[in-house]
Amino acid sequence: MILELLKELSFFEGLSKDDLEHLSPFFSYQSFKAGQIIFCQDGFAEYLYLVIVGIVNIKFKPDDGPPMKVAQINSGGVFGWSAAMGNVTYTSGAECVEDCNTLKMRGSDIRKLREKYPDLGQAILDRLASVISERWQNRQSKVISLLSQVVNSTEEAEKSKE
Secondary structure, three states: OHHHHHHHOHHHOOOOHHHHHHHHHHEEEEEEOOOOEEEOOOOEOOEEEEEEEOOEEEEEOOOOOOOEEEEEEOOOOEEOHHHHOOOOEOOOEEEEOOOEEEEEEEHHHHHHHHHHOHHHHHHHHHHHHHHHHHHHHHHHHHHHHHHHHHHHHHHHHHHHHO
């Protein structure tokens, strides 16, 4: 079952059947209900997730501001990469927007995979790097937008006082 699900995910597109067979024992299936929190920001970063079906919102709460949605992960998407990077905690939280089916892999298993199958492990890390880079760019633009809104509302409030 896991092997068939891996074949359907765009994240693994272009990998050989052998590669997918090597990967499948490292994954397990998990479903979540709409509104369910998958993990919290600053929670123990154990798993990397791939969405088979559903939508997951990634939310970041800065220390001095309101929580903000930094990404929406749709079917085929990846989240929870803090675990893959060896972080102790997740840098953002994840919540299901609708019922979701996922595959998950322990971050520690990515390191085991890389030791056992170096080329495959590197291919997975390269794909994760692409996801991480895109997410950070998106987060930066969200923060800039939030700051602009605060500055604009402050300027408008000051003008109305004059």
